[in-house]
Amino acid sequence: MSLRDIVDEKLYKKLASCSLAQQRTYEAGEFIYREGEKPENIFLIVDGLVGLVNMSMGGQETLLRVFGNDYIFGHRSLIAQENYHASALVLRKTNVITLCFHSPQDIIDNMPEFFPYISMILAKELKYAEQRFSDLTSKKVTSRIIESLLFLKSRYPDYKWTRREIGEFCGAQTETVTRALTKLEKEGLIEKKGRDILIVDEQALFCRAENCID
Amino acid sequence: MSLRDIVDEKLYKKLASCSLAQQRTYEAGEFIYREGEKPENIFLIVDGLVGLVNMSMGGQETLLRVFGNDYIFGHRSLIAQENYHASALVLRKTNVITLCFHSPQDIIDNMPEFFPYISMILAKELKYAEQRFSDLTSKKVTSRIIESLLFLKSRYPDYKWTRREIGEFCGAQTETVTRALTKLEKEGLIEKKGRDILIVDEQALFCRAENCID
DNA sequence: CGTTAGTTTGAGGCAGATCAACTTTGGTGG
DNA sequence: CCACCAAAGTTGATCTGCCTCAAACTAACG
Numbered sequence: 114m115s116l117r118d119i120v121d122e123k124l125y126k127k128l129a130s131c132s133l134a135q136q137r138t139y140e141a142g143e144f145i146y147r148e149g150e151k152p153e154n155i156f157l158i159v160d161g162l163v164g165l166v167n168m169s170m171g172g173q174e175t176l177l178r179v180f181g182n183d184y185i186f187g188h189r190s191l192i193a194q195e196n197y198h199a200s201a202l203v204l205r206k207t208n209v210i211t212l213c214f215h216s217p218q219d220i221i222d223n224m225p226e227f228f229p230y231i232s233m234i235l236a237k238e239l240k241y242a243e244q245r246f247s248d249l250t251s252k253k254v255t256s257r258i259i260e261s262l263l264f265l266k267s268r269y270p271d272y273k274w275t276r277r278e279i280g281e282f283c284g285a286q287t288e289t290v291t292r293a294l295t296k297l298e299k300e301g302l303i304e305k306k307g308r309d310i311l312i313v314d315e316q317a318l319f320c321r322a323e324n325c326i327d
Numbered sequence: 328m329s330l331r332d333i334v335d336e337k338l339y340k341k342l343a344s345c346s347l348a349q350q351r352t353y354e355a356g357e358f359i360y361r362e363g364e365k366p367e368n369i370f371l372i373v374d375g376l377v378g379l380v381n382m383s384m385g386g387q388e389t390l391l392r393v394f395g396n397d398y399i400f401g402h403r404s405l406i407a408q409e410n411y412h413a414s415a416l417v418l419r420k421t422n423v424i425t426l427c428f429h430s431p432q433d434i435i436d437n438m439p440e441f442f443p444y445i446s447m448i449l450a451k452e453l454k455y456a457e458q459r460f461s462d463l464t465s466k467k468v469t470s471r472i473i474e475s476l477l478f479l480k481s482r483y484p485d486y487k488w489t490r491r492e493i494g495e496f497c498g499a500q501t502e503t504v505t506r507a508l509t510k511l512e513k514e515g516l517i518e519k520k521g522r523d524i525l526i527v528d529e530q531a532l533f534c535r536a537e538n539c540i541d
Numbered sequence: 542c543g544t545t546a547g548t549t550t551g552a553g554g555c556a557g558a559t560c561a562a563c564t565t566t567g568g569t570g571g
Numbered sequence: 572c573c574a575c576c577a578a579a580g581t582t583g584a585t586c587t588g589c590c591t592c593a594a595a596c597t598a599a600c601g
């Protein structure tokens with residue numbers, strides 16, 4: 114949920130300027146925060162891509178959410194007043210503004226008009242999380258891979274999503290993603306360009322996921 | 328997330344009294360709202376139990392959330408300004424207050440101090456949803472069944488959760504739940520009393536889920 | 542006490558994981 | 572610019588956890 118989509122220009126500027134000094138650039142592979150740490154800020158992405166990853170006991174990683182330009186992250190933990198339940202991993206060079214909120218009370222005191230927007234973001238994120246939870250039990254892996262591909266590619270077309278990342282996003286093994294993609298290429302729905310994946314027929318892909326003949 | 332846990336007595340009373348005329352009792356099996364409908368209220372449970380169920384295309388049902396005494400529901404859709412993404416199913420006779428908020432703006436206008444609490448609830452629900460999403464890909468079905476059992480039973484000990492409901496909550500088939508429960512009974516961790524399930528050794532059950540020797 | 546919804550148990554199948562070996566890609570530094 | 576190498580991708584073989592289907596049993600409720 115991009116802030117630009119829901120916040121007016123005035124509030125956006127106010128937010129972006131509230132602690133400009135804290136702006137910072139992270140390189141791909143860096144962690145902005147880690148699971149278990151105490152949240153002390155909300156972050157706003159000026160330009161870049163950040164993934165929220167959860168590591169399970171068995172070492173299995175899950176890609177819970179993905180944040181692009183004008184997205185905020187870190188808000189969930191701050192609002193819930195809980196430690197981070199997942200780590201913020203920089204997927205490609207990213208420019209981040211650290212907003213000047215250190216607790217929910219800070220938001221109430223300094224920018225109460227921001228609260229409804231954060232709530233809306235949380236509400237939409239909750240819907241999406243529950244949708245994916247439901248999909249995991251009701252849809253075949255090929256459908257989930259297609260839907261993840263469409264989602265990730267439509268939002269961040271320039272980023273070269275790896276089979277691993279796609280798998281971590283939809284609950285599939287890397288090899289399973291590879292096999293599915295190979296099949297989809299043979300059907301003429303996508304095209305592999307080096308490691309990148311080009312979507313040839315978005316509409317057909319979407320239908321393919323709905324009907325799911327494996 | 329019970330309101331009692333996070334809201335002070337004054338605000339709780341204010342909320343509960345804001346539209347007392349709308350109080351109503353639902354019988355088990357009734358739907359308070361259905362997936363796809365437009366949200367026009369937030370509901371507060373005085374006494375009872377409500378499940379949020381999502382029906383997938385294939386007819387597969389998923390139990391997304393469970394609301395007990397002093398829980399609110401319907402808030403997600405109202406805040407996101409989206410139609411309900413799941414249906415509110417009454418699990419046992421439930422007394423509900425319909426709160427007098429018909430849009431996010433209504434809350435801002437009439438009870439702005441309520442916003443932070445709703446946000447906190449959403450934030451905690453999001454964490455839990457993502458935790459369960461992650462569990463679905465990283466844990467074996469027996470672990471998930473145990474964790475669901477502990478969660479559902481600890482919160483609503485009096486309700487006789489069916490194998491089906493437990494399965495819908497953790498992504499398992501009814502038969503799989505039965506088999507797991509039979510095994511757990513043989514291990515002396517639980518006891519079946521009619522259709523009800525008694526937890527004999529909560530601590531041992533918890534460990535059993537962590538280690539998970541199937 | 543009959544009926545219905547929930548539970549149990551067994552047999553069999555399969556989607557997708559796992560394991561292993563090999564190939565390709567693309568970035569890096571000589 | 573090329574050679575190298577680690578990371579990513581591919582492909583095949585095998586395995587297995589859980590689902591599916593079926594059939595009998597049992598609890599609970601009016």
